[in-house]
Amino acid sequence: MRMIGLVGRSGSGKTTLIAALLPALRARGLTVSTIKHAHHGFDLDRPGKDSFVHREAGAQEVMLVSDSRWALMHELGAAAPPPLEALVARLAPVDLVLIEGFHTHRHAAIEVHRPSEGHALMWREGSDIVAVASDGALPPLAVPVLDLNHTQAIADFVLAEAETYVPPRT
Template sequence: MTQKVYGVTGWKNSGKTGLMERLVAHFVGEGLTVSTIKHAHHRFDVDHPGRDSYRHREAGASEVLLASGTRVAQMTELRGAPEPPLKDLLGRLAPVDLVLIEGYKRSGHPKIEAHRAATGQPLIAPQDPTIRAVASDSEPGAPVPVLHLDDTAAIAAFIRVELGL
């Protein structure tokens, strides 16, 4: 099964994460299964010093799988290897109705650009044909449809039409 994929992109503090959160809740509320991928431009850690899994990684393990009755987490240490491409990360996910992707500005999947006037950042949409709409708190004069950043239902409907969901 080919995953249905849609992205939310934009500059820092543009409202991407809040929009992602609302879209996940909206689509799940409609009965869809949803997974997400979030790109980070900085070092991050989901583990904590002293925990067993952290000690396994620090000892040199390439991958650590942590499992319980409520969740499974897999951590992969790149140890100097290049960051995996988005298509490889998508291949790691179990099949769902929709994968929402936060970030990954330069990837070729369709996206909505989150935009807040207060950031003072220019729109990405005019230079990026993968951006199909802008979700904004203003009227930024985009070359694509503009939806209100807080109108989750309209944004979700746009994505549904785009993907044929």
């Protein structure tokens, strides 16, 4: 599997870019999965549902299965979140994994940046950010600047720069 990240400040358009890249990459015959970092807790179920009762009663993992999808929820408790490599290893094999967030992890990433949002660039010399996708003018950078509105060009870049992920031996 190959993987590349999309990082950026809140509101920069990371999710919007991933939503545009997915059909563009799938149209090229690729299988693609995503991993998204959430800064806050989240729930896939809600009070009163059986899966919620299972978790509240102490299940370490709860798997929900229907005719069209399944999801696995794993309770961390006081444990630290697993490293990104462990999360990628849990995915079924695909051609490409797009990772949203995880900006502190060491993997190739494209920064999504909108100057109109008023935030500083995350890119710094020596960072793992290999390009910046922007919808506005930027000062000269030592990495390519991609037009955020040209999805096909970004897809080309993704395919050229995605890193091969080798799962750890067990």
